[in-house]
Amino acid sequence: MKVSKTLQQVIAGEGYLDIQTDAALYRIYVMNHDVIRVRCTFEEQFGEEASYILATTAWADQLDGIVPDRRRITALAPDYTDHGTHVLLATERLNVVIHKAPFAIEIQDKEGRVLHADVKERSYVKDDHGRLYHYACMLDDDYFYGFGEKSGQLNKKKRRMRMHNVDTIGYDAELADPLYKHIPFYIKMNGGSQAATGIFYHNAYDSVFDMGCERSGYWTPYSYFCADGGELDYFFIYGPEIKHVVSRYTDLTGKTILPTRYSIGYMGSTMFYTELEHNSDQAILGFMDKCREEDIPCDGFFMSSGYTTGQDGKRYVFNWNYDRFPDPKQFIGDLMEKGAALVPNIKPGMLLTHPHYQEFAASGAYIKDETGDQPEKDRYWGGPASFVDFTNPKGRELWKKHLKASFIELGVTSIWNDNNEYEINNANAQCDFEGKGEAISALRPIMPNLMAQMAKEAIGEVEPNTRPYIVNRAGFAGIQRYAQTWAGDNNTSWKSLKFNIPTILGLGLSGVANQGCDIGGFFGPAPEPELFVRWVQNGIFQPRFSIHSCNTDNTVTEPWMYPSYTRYIRDAIQLRYTLVPYFYSLLYEASVEGSPVMRPLxxxxxxxxxxxxxxxxxxxxxxxxxxxxxxxxxxxxxxxxxxxxxxxxxxxxxxxxxxxxxxxxxxxxxxxxxxxSGAIIPMTPQLKNIHQETVKKLHLLVEASEHGSFELYEDDGVTNNYKNGEYLKTTIQLQAGKQTKLSFTREGSHTSTVEQMVVDVVCKTIAPVQIQLDGRKLPMFLSQQEWGNAEAGWYYDMESKTARMKYEPLASDYEVIVQFEVKDLISI
Known part of the structure; x- marks a missing residue:
């Protein structure tokens, strides 16, 4: 076992500080005044920088040409002084105290409060099996959030969690671990100081977080991170607010990709239709007709893998079953005419009997066995399979070739990446790793990220101005740059409904803002009516909203499955569509700031x-x-x-x-x-299809008792023109008071489709006496009917204490002033 106990030498490098101890080497980068990177290796020298994950670096990286839109910054010069017992590295916001003996790193804010402290004498450890440990001191009033996709309560204190991608069908949403995603990042919030910090471990090996389960009387209370290999390479991120930590973490790993607007809509799905013997295409088209008949909006269909079934009953990616789908291109076009995008399911494991197996094998496109000579074979859905190596340029190009031929050239620009956990049991199976070679154990969770990147690239190569819509089940840190995600094959139960909520909230705190779960439950018997209604009522607030099932009782979960309850389902989904402008603006915020859409309190x-x-x-x-x-x-x-x-x-x-x-x-x-209070919520009434309808009436709900602001984001929703300035961002500023002011300031060249503004101002104590639009008085009406018949004006709804105004939106920046002075009728 190796343990760093004594600091021996400090050497200032160009943009970093090197530290030599009796057991390991350390390199510290000051990324900015709030983010510190610490690399630790127990080898004789550091490995080469080669990251598929980081969106921001301060050094040359061998994969710079492969990672799209990577940003290079200049690290701050390390400002350090030697104080005898310790070295002090200072930024404008942090003090990094490097203790010499026993060696440990402590990070403080400028008031001297300890934000992070290594456990002295066992801070950085490599055991006799090659596992790496990082021990940190833990206080009784510490709270821990994030960790990616995890079961159970939001606060993960007293939890031990494994980081490993697994296909956990029917999992227990309160207790199961691990799940589908591997995101080694957490946020610590201390109850005493109420300061939040984050740590991201830049290490893709299988790992474990122990947040106080383990206890020893010989040591201060501690948490630890343990990885099976690699380096102890971590980024410390200062808040002090949680939202600042999330924003800075997503500066490192990437912001959420701005999605297509139609992805906010209800996405139909079930395994049932694609398992029919014949005419699965007609079942899906009939589903869309039934949605219209029931007045239930729908904008897409996730097509399960039954469409790929061969004559032997096995699923073969890129293979269309022509008994079920006689004319795929015609079907895709017919579905789009009904206002829905097709999102086909694809899988990276190829069975040994796959028609394309030899083509991929001959190109060397699979992950290979430990000899590096033959494709590695392992268990998969349907039998033994080999797995496409996305760290191999040949694997990437061949995969994109078939994506284009099978889907994109037929009109598909949405891809559903499924069963991509890469459960390869041979830890020594070899990946190409851009020609350098590396074991799968070092890269496993990165494969689904690269799979999503390939889908994005393939769509861009065929349809360069079409915004891709990618959905991934598995992933590593940074998956948000490419894909929407969901929490896998959940169990149909009240427990799943309940505990999927903190799972989603934890993902949001881990940078993955665009996510959800299978509504109604994926695995198990059909949900009983009350459970189904409650699940839909919750699901409408998840960025990914899809009712998806593989029921074990020969049934199919559909919105109208219980006719006497359909009105509740309809009302909930229509509420979702009312909130589309709010959702789209929040997803834009996620793409800029990294903010979650669903946020824990x-x-x-x-x-x-x-x-x-x-x-x-x-x-x-x-x-x-x-x-x-x-x-x-x-x-x-x-x-x-x-x-x-x-x-x-x-x-x-x-x-x-x-x-x-x-x-x-x-x-x-x-x-x-x-x-x-201070809320500004944009909505639109009676929207039924995002593909086929535009927002002509924008309804703003404003609570005017305190200051507030909101950025309303609009663009065409489907192209990449927004990258060239063709968007409209309207900053709505609310200044509360006796003369409440709403300011509308615009940026961008996109022409809004909105033809009428309706603004509801919820009033706290009194009704307005007057409302002005850009300096002119709006007419006041005493009845709702008169107001409804007018082109512009306002009236006061006594029951809801709401001043309702409407007007045609102005072409330039403007103000609305709501005057709340009390009008003295007696003195008149």
Whole structure:
């Protein structure tokens, strides 16, 4: 065993600081004043920089030409001084204290509060089996969030979690570990200081996080990270707010790709249709017709792998079953005419009986056995298979060739990457690694990221101005740069409905803003009616909204499966479509800032200790608190409303002060939602299809009791023209007061489709006396009917205490002023 115990030498390099200890070498980069990189190797020298993952670097990397849009920055010069017992490396915001004996790294803020401290005498360890350990001190009031896709409660303190991609069909959403994704990143928030920090381990080997499960009386309480190989290479990220940590982490690993707008819509799916003996295409087209008949919006269909079945019943990627789909191109066109994109399922494992197996083998496109001579073969769905090596240029090009021929040239620009966990049991199987060679154990979770990158590239090569829509089941840190994700093959149960919520929230805190789960449950019997209704009511707030199933009782989960309950399903999905402008703006925010769409309450209310362990209620963006009914048979729902804001019931407009728990009555149609004071929520009424309709009426819901702001984002939703400035970003600034002002400031060249603005201002105490639009008075109406018949004007709804105005949007920047002075009628 090797343990760094004594610092021996400090050498300043160009943009970094090298440290030699009695057991290991360390290299420290000051990325900026908030982000510190620490590399540790127990070898004689550092390995070459070769990362598929990092979106931002401060050094030359051998894979710079392969990683798209990588940004190179200049690291800050290491400003350090020797203080005898320790070396101090300072930034404007942090002090990095490097203790000499025993060796350990401690990071403080400028007030001297300890943000991170290694456990002295066992800070960095390599054991006799080659495993690497990093031990950190842990306090009783530390809270831990993130870790990618994990089961259970939001706070992961007292959890031991394994990082490893696994196909965990029917998993227990509270207890199962690991799941499909491997994201070695977490956020620590200390309850005493209320400061948040993050650590990202830039290491793709299988690993374990122990967040206080292990305890020894000989050591201070600790957490640790253990990796099976590689380097102890980590980035320390300072907040102090959680949102700052997430933003800076996504600076390193990439922001969420701006999706197509139609991906916000309901995406139909089931394995059932593609397993029919004949005419699966007609079943899917019939599904779209039934959606129209039931007045249920739908914008796409995830097509399960039954369409690839060969004569032997096995699934062969890139193979169309012509009994089920006689004319794929015609089918794809017919589906689009009905307003839905086709999203076909593809898998990277190729069975030994696959028609293209020898073509890939002859090109050397598979991951090979430990000799490097033959394709590695392992268990897969349907039998033994070999796996495409996406670290091999030949594998990438051959894969893209077949993607184009089988789908993209037929009109498909959406790809669903499934079963891509790369469960190869031989840890010594060899990957090409750009000609350098490397074991699969070092690269396993990176393969699904590269698979998503290839789908994006292939679509771009055939349709360069079409925005790709990629969906991935597995992934590593940075998967958000390429794909939307979902939490795999969940079990049909009330437990899954409940605990999939913190799974999604944890993913959002781990940089993956665009995600969801299979609504209604994937594996198990059909959901009973109440569970199905509650799941849909929750699912409409997930960025990926798809009802998808492989029911074990010969049934299919469809929106209308229980006719007497369909109205609840319809109402929920139509609410989702009402919120499309809000969702799209939040996804734009994710693409710029890295912000989650679904946010745990602690993300927005870090100073409120009542929300530090809240796992099930969440914020949709900044402005909307959602407290779904997730308990069977519930007739009431308790909701804690965070302090620091006032809260307004979405439906009744009843006002509540923050910092209290309320209890509301619920029935089967209830979706408890609360508007945050200062909220600005853009909506659109009666939208039924995102492909075929444009937003002509924009409805802004504004709570005007405190200042607020929102960036409304618009573009054409399908092309890459936004990269050339063809977008419209409208910054809406709310200045509260007796003269409440709404300022609309625009940026970009896109022409909005909005023809009418409707602005609802929720009033706290009194009605407005006057409303002005860009300096001119809007006419006031005393009745809703008169207002409804007018082109422009406003009226006051007494029941909801809401001032409703409408007008034709102006072509330039403008202001709306709502005057709340009390009009003295008696003195007149």
């Amino acid at each position: 602690v993300y927005e209310f870090q100073q409120d200790d009542k929300v530090w362990e809240e796992s099930f209620d969440f914020m949709l963006g900044r402005s909307l608190l959602v407290a779904n009914v997730i308990e069977e048979g519930a007739t009431t729902r308790k909701v804690y409303l965070p302090r620091g804001s006032e809260w307004i019931d979405w439906y009744s407009k009843k006002r509540y002060s923050g910092g209290q728990t309320i209890e509301v009555e619920v029935d089967l149609g209830s979706i408890p939602m609360f508007i945050r």
